[in-house]
Amino acid sequence: MTAFMLGDTGVADTFAEAFPMRYARLVITAATEAWALEAARSMTGFATSVIGCKCEAAIERPLAAGQTPDGRPGIAVLLFAMDREGVGKRVLERVGQSVMTCPTTACFDGEPHAEKTVPLGASLRYFGDGFQASKVITGRRFWRIPVMEGEFLVSESVGVGHGVGGGNLVIGAGEHPVALAAARAAADAMRGEGIALPFPGGIVRSGSKVGALTSKSMPASTNHRMAPTLRAQIDDTLVPDGVGAMFEIVIDGVSEHAVREAMRRGLHAAAAAGAAHVTAANFGGKLGEFHFPLSELRDPP
């Protein structure tokens, strides 16, 4: 089952299975980075899994003032959904409720060269109740929506790209604190351009399997084969000897390459932080278009 050792860390002979998704990148700017972060956190809240939240979203990275369209500090946010329509609905809801409402913010398209777009300001403008105005600046239309603070400026539309969702690593160790620290180190190493880790702190402790043993209507249920407390109770456990806790990191990325490299960073960071065992979740390879064998991640980043 162990494909190779990375120091003292056993790496399983398996692969992560991922799916094609659509994504949008939003650049949220504000008077201060703190306000941009408030909006970004609110916008990416309750967006951990498409199963229950209809989208997956996370902060991609902070942007310095010089890197944003309006020269103010900003936060880039990635939002993933199963199709373009889904991206459009979720972006509209979330920008309307979490960004427009947040003091001093403006919201821009972070994927301006995408072929396909979904409307954003083009729909949100109706909040302006007829008092909205638009400006075309360097060929792109922006909407000025009058609000109690002054004006909310928002891009007319946002680009939608082809991304990859559901890349993952499962990190375990004998002692719970070591496992969590290793997962944390992996998550920190994985974040970066083109990567969203949608779960709290980037880490999910309740990894799921498709369907359920006890119900036909449940879309997902606990990944019991990776639950350490059930090791002695089931015949097909995936928890190796000596492993007491496991954490999963789910990775959505803007490309297959971005996901693979994030997994590589995460694997090596987890090993360096004392993980005893690293594996990945898949569905037997039949469901997902993208496979990421852990054996391909042996070389350090």
Add this chain to the structure above:
Amino acid sequence: MTLTLTLHTQPPARVRTAGLTPERLRGLHAAAVAAMNLRCGGDTVAVGDLFEVSGAGTEEERLVLAGDLRRFDEIGARMSSGEIEVRGDVGAWAGAEMSGGVLRVFGDAGSRLGAAHPGARAGMTGGEIVVHGDAGEEAGAGMRRGLVVVGGRTQPGAGLRMLAGTIIALGGLGPEAGLGNKRGTLASGTAVEPLPSYAFATRFSPPALRLQLLRARELGLTVDDALLSGSWARWSGDRTELGRGEILIFDDDEEGQ
């Protein structure tokens, strides 16, 4: 290689330069451009009789005009793409009714910059004009869309009957700016008394203007940081018209309006 026209002889009368746009010169070599005729007073004159032509019209669609071109009207008029860079002053109607592209004037512009021709429904409908010096009377008259940024001052009547679009005068708007303005934006980098048909609304930091000022900076104008982050007084008008336009006046004085 950029197509460059350097003035060597002043014309005997005013010259209409509307045909010298990047999209119409695309792919032409220097000799062909020199042989083109321009209207000069009641007569015609060959480009080569007035300008030294070098380079060729390229796919990048960039045209450079150099010299004192105050007698040349309609430079960049009706252009729809590409870039014209003028190293010197230009005459009237520069960029009139342009629909796209960039016109950069490293000097002063005459009257009716980016404006509508008599009888035309609208002036400029797109693109960007950047003037480093001053602009003459009625800059942006009848404008519908696009951006005009003047580094210096505009003479009286900027934004006359403008429909929409943006005119920014970093050195300040002249008197009677925005008469008959429907939903356009005029911005003045220095204090100015708006027409009585405008009403004071508030002082704020307009986010869209910030983007436009950054764009002006990108196009080579010097834009003070204070203009980007400071507050502007918003006056709404022209109330004798639709009244959805605005004059933004830089006003970073704490006492202010």
